Amino acid sequence: MSTVLSIQNMSVRFDEFLALDDVSLDVQQGESFGLVGESGSGKSTLLRAVAGLNAFESGRLTVDGKDYTGKRRDQDFYRTVQMVFQDPYGSLHPRQTVDRLLLEPLVIHGFSDVDQRIARALDEVGLGSGFRFRFSHQLSGGQRQRIAIARALIVEPKILLLDEPTSALDASIQAEVLNLLEQARKDRGLTFVMVSHDLAVISHMCDRLAVMRMGKMVETMPVDALRRREVEAEYTHQLMTASEGFRRK
Numbered sequence: 001m002s003t004v005l006s007i008q009n010m011s012v013r014f015d016e017f018l019a020l021d022d023v024s025l026d027v028q029q030g031e032s033f034g035l036v037g038e039s040g041s042g043k044s045t046l047l048r049a050v051a052g053l054n055a056f057e058s059g060r061l062t063v064d065g066k067d068y069t070g071k072r073r074d075q076d077f078y079r080t081v082q083m084v085f086q087d088p089y090g091s092l093h094p095r096q097t098v099d100r101l102l103l104e105p106l107v108i109h110g111f112s113d114v115d116q117r118i119a120r121a122l123d124e125v126g127l128g129s130g131f132r133f134r135f136s137h138q139l140s141g142g143q144r145q146r147i148a149i150a151r152a153l154i155v156e157p158k159i160l161l162l163d164e165p166t167s168a169l170d171a172s173i174q175a176e177v178l179n180l181l182e183q184a185r186k187d188r189g190l191t192f193v194m195v196s197h198d199l200a201v202i203s204h205m206c207d208r209l210a211v212m213r214m215g216k217m218v219e220t221m222p223v224d225a226l227r228r229r230e231v232e233a234e235y236t237h238q239l240m241t242a243s244e245g246f247r248r249k
């Protein structure tokens with residue numbers, strides 16, 4: 001396995017507030033890596049710093065062998081890395097058709113055979129060509145999230161950054177979308193970095209995970225260790241207990 005995403009000693013500051021504090025992480029090609037931690041622990045900040053949506057003030061980011069700094073990202077980056085956000089309502093322009101939403105990234109990255117690619121992308125996310133000329137405001141939350149995933153996959157990236165991709169959806173739809181993502185990962189050999197507040201989702205979807213707290217990485221472990229409750233940090237125990245307590249209710 002080779003490292004496809006490397007973060008070394010990354011820090012992000014918002015004015016005086018250190019939201020990400022000296023975080024390091026290597027993600028291997030084909031791996032599914034989870035980020036968990038309480039609200040405000042810096043999970044989204046880390047993902048957004050990789051994507052260039054937040055600048056990082058120090059540290060090193062290497063993606064597919066190329067170094068990136070600050071917020072600047074080039075076309076290679078967006079061919080390699082795509083991001084799917086939590087809110088399927090906010091992430092798609094409501095007055096654009098599905099066709100237009102899927103065409104845009106293909107044009108930006110200079111793909112030809114756009115019709116076949118759009119048809120294939122819609123099939124892959126289980127919607128089919130009947131959805132092609134719908135406006136995104138005519139779609140349910142789950143359908144929108146499928147389009148957001150299709151839009152990310154259509155440029156054939158290597159890495160998907162997934163920021164709570166199913167937490168805005170109903171439980172039954174959540175499972176469908178997670179299965180769809182897992183299938184796409186298997187079929188395409190994708191690498192995932194996935195943020196979730198839900199340990200069960202991370203346990204189901206990921207090979208390894210990192211626990212974050214107050215901008216720091218508390219511990220990194222294989223998901224098997226989480227399942228066997230073989231965790232080292234007291235904070236990880238607290239997170240596990242909190243999530244089990246919530247589930248029992």
Ligand SMILES: Nc1ncnc2c1ncn2[C@@H]1O[C@H](COP(=O)(O)OP(=O)(O)OP(=O)(O)O)[C@@H](O)[C@H]1O
Pocket residue numbers: 014017019037038039040041042043044045046197
């Ligand atoms: N643009 C910003 N300006 C100022 N502070 C910010 C900004 N973005 C995030 N923060 C702060 O950084 C901290 C980490 O936020 P972040 O969104 O990364 O947390 P999170 O772990 O993803 O939480 P959640 O699970 O609630 O999404 C929080 O205290 C947040 O208020």
